[in-house]
Amino acid sequence: xxMIALTSLVDVGATARRLSEAGREHASDWEELLGALGAExxxxxxxxxxxxxxxxxxxxxxxxxxxxxxxxxxxxxxVGTTNNQNILVxxxxxxxxxxxxxxxxxxxxLRSPDLKxxxxxxxxxxxRRILVxxxxxxxxxxxxxxxxxxxxxxxxxPFASLQQVSRWLRSTPRWSPxxxxxxxxxxxxxxxxxxxxxxxxxxxxxxxAIVIPVELPDLFIADTDRDYTPVxxxxxxxxxxxxxxxxxxxPATYVALISVNPDVMKIELIYSIAxxxxxxxxxSLTEALILLFIIEMLFEALVRLPKSxxxxxxxxxxxxxxxxxxxxxxxxxxxxxxxxxxxxxxFTVIGYHFTLVxxxxxxxxxxxxxxFGPLGIVCGFYLMLSLVSSATLMRHPMIPFKPVTKKE
Numbered sequence: 001x002x003m004i005a006l007t008s009l010v011d012v013g014a015t016a017r018r019l020s021e022a023g024r025e026h027a028s029d030w031e032e033l034l035g036a037l038g039a040e041x042x043x044x045x046x047x048x049x050x051x052x053x054x055x056x057x058x059x060x061x062x063x064x065x066x067x068x069x070x071x072x073x074x075x076x077x078x079v080g081t082t083n084n085q086n087i088l089v090x091x092x093x094x095x096x097x098x099x100x101x102x103x104x105x106x107x108x109x110l111r112s113p114d115l116k117x118x119x120x121x122x123x124x125x126x127x128r129r130i131l132v133x134x135x136x137x138x139x140x141x142x143x144x145x146x147x148x149x150x151x152x153x154x155x156x157x158p159f160a161s162l163q164q165v166s167r168w169l170r171s172t173p174r175w176s177p178x179x180x181x182x183x184x185x186x187x188x189x190x191x192x193x194x195x196x197x198x199x200x201x202x203x204x205x206x207x208x209a210i211v212i213p214v215e216l217p218d219l220f221i222a223d224t225d226r227d228y229t230p231v232x233x234x235x236x237x238x239x240x241x242x243x244x245x246x247x248x249x250x251p252a253t254y255v256a257l258i259s260v261n262p263d264v265m266k267i268e269l270i271y272s273i274a275x276x277x278x279x280x281x282x283x284s285l286t287e288a289l290i291l292l293f294i295i296e297m298l299f300e301a302l303v304r305l306p307k308s309x310x311x312x313x314x315x316x317x318x319x320x321x322x323x324x325x326x327x328x329x330x331x332x333x334x335x336x337x338x339x340x341x342x343x344x345x346x347f348t349v350i351g352y353h354f355t356l357v358x359x360x361x362x363x364x365x366x367x368x369x370x371x372f373g374p375l376g377i378v379c380g381f382y383l384m385l386s387l388v389s390s391a392t393l394m395r396h397p398m399i400p401f402k403p404v405t406k407k408e
Contacts, residue, residue: 116144254334273332
């Protein structure tokens with residue numbers, strides 16, 4: 001017989017040796033040989049099966065064909081720690097690009113018979129597997145059905161990115177900057193979200209799990225907070241909320257008080273600010289935007305630089321450049337303190353997607369503050385609350401408040 005397989009996906013030598021060992025016994029016909037080899041009938045597209053890493057055996061002169069189990073090539077990295085997520089207390093293992101391994105990591109953390117799994121293939125010619133995980137005793141069955149139905153409706157759409165899957169599911173406008181999912185590399189955190197009734201998506205080739213829907217407390221409350229005492233956990237959550245407020249409002253407050261309403265400050269503070277801005281040739285809004293743009297360019301450079309160069313770039317951009325712009329009278333020293341505090345506070349929020357939203361909203365608040373002063377900050381805060389309160393995903397609001405009903 002002949003054997004056909006893709007050598008990039010199948011260890012052909014090991015597969016041939018196993019078939020030779022299994023086929024040593026005498027077989028009177030083709031069907032008996034297939035039984036000895038544990039083969040399956042070919043009832044699907046042969047090219048698709050080969051691309052999935054399966055092995056095809058052919059009878060001489062092509063009179064019969066069947067699938068046999070392949071010895072796969074080791075194309076995946078071993079299970080290790082998370083790369084982009086710091087885990088303090090729980091299990092240190094992280095997801096990899098293989099779906100079977102990721103499912104095993106989740107089942108090792110959540111050994112429950114209620115774990116439900118649905119397999120959906122996305123794409124017209126190139127199929128990408130998406131696994132939908134939920135707990136039957138915790139998740140809303142109607143919500144799970146809606147998620148699976150929304151994905152199946154786009155089964156023939158070419159897969160491009162995770163944001164494309166998010167657009168299939170979300171109900172908010174496309175221009176909304178709020179993310180509709182939470183990304184995590186920790187199986188322990190996935191088990192925590194499943195117990196809370198969330199839906200988890202595992203996408204083939206991505207070493208991260210997608211948790212939907214996202215709720216406002218996910219920005220400030222982590223699953224590892226349960227390992228601390230209630231008082232300590234409350235303190236940590238309060239610092240995260242305070243950090244988000246400082247990141248959004250600190251630069252806008254500086255611009256509003258300097259440019260529009262300086263009379264609301266104490267005379268000693270006005271004198272100190274005036275001394276720090278001596279020689280600065282442009283208004284406070286331009287001053288803040290220059291420094292913020294430098295910080296943004298520094299962030300983008302650090303993301304793409306090798307890890308060996310990143311700390312040196314931080315030293316040059318954070319200390320030497322900051323001291324140079326102050327001595328050149330381009331920005332005031334007080335603004336550098338405010339921007340540094342805002343930048344540090346920006347990363348107290350859980351999830352990189354939410355830090356990007358805060359960075360974007362900081363510029364919107366600056367625009368409102370430069371035009372209307374403190375009243376503009378109030379208007380920007382009201383607009384932000386309106387956007388968050390109207391964000392929904394499959395009829396699930398981002399703010400999980402439920403109306404209180406009184407029993408008669």
